[in-house]
Amino acid sequence: MNRREAHKTLLGSALALVGSKGLGQSVPSAVRIAETSRLSEVWADVPFMFAGQPAILVRVPVSKEANPRVFRVSEQVYLTAYSRICTHLGCTVPLPDREQKIECGCHGSRFRADGLLVGGPADRPLRAIRLELRDGAVWAVGWLDN
Numbered sequence: 001m002n003r004r005e006a007h008k009t010l011l012g013s014a015l016a017l018v019g020s021k022g023l024g025q026s027v028p029s030a031v032r033i034a035e036t037s038r039l040s041e042v043w044a045d046v047p048f049m050f051a052g053q054p055a056i057l058v059r060v061p062v063s064k065e066a067n068p069r070v071f072r073v074s075e076q077v078y079l080t081a082y083s084r085i086c087t088h089l090g091c092t093v094p095l096p097d098r099e100q101k102i103e104c105g106c107h108g109s110r111f112r113a114d115g116l117l118v119g120g121p122a123d124r125p126l127r128a129i130r131l132e133l134r135d136g137a138v139w140a141v142g143w144l145d146n
């Protein structure tokens with residue numbers, strides 16, 4: 001490939017990236033969170049950082065209903081992950097308590113341990129993260145809602 005062809009290829013790749021993701025939306029780097037063995041029981045969790053934000057991986061109960069926020073590892077192991085940035089005004093929410101509830105300390109929005117909204121003022125769930133399994137470990141690979 002000569003210099004001119006290389007330039008065309010690079011330009012084409014850049015335009016394809018802009019076209020598929022839109023301007024100003026960067027794709028976060030994938031993050032290795034943990035081995036699945038660290039989530040030995042339902043509601044076990046692993047805090048981690050993703051795209052510069054505090055986040056959490058949670059093992060949730062087995063469910064027969066399809067839920068795009070839930071990643072099925074096996075027949076018994078279902079996981080979800082989400083940002084801990086409150087969808088109201090951006091405070092960091094605490095880790096789930098013993099009753100699997102999360103209450104934002106700023107204005108009282110309430111969420112379940114799977115990140116779903118229970119009560120406002122927030123009007124949407126905590127932002128879900130796309131998960132993948134790679135060599136026995138769970139990776140965060142992107143946002144689910146964009």
Ligand code: FES
Pocket residue numbers: 086087088089090091104105106107108109120121122
């Ligand atoms: S920032 Fe969480 S309730 Fe307002």
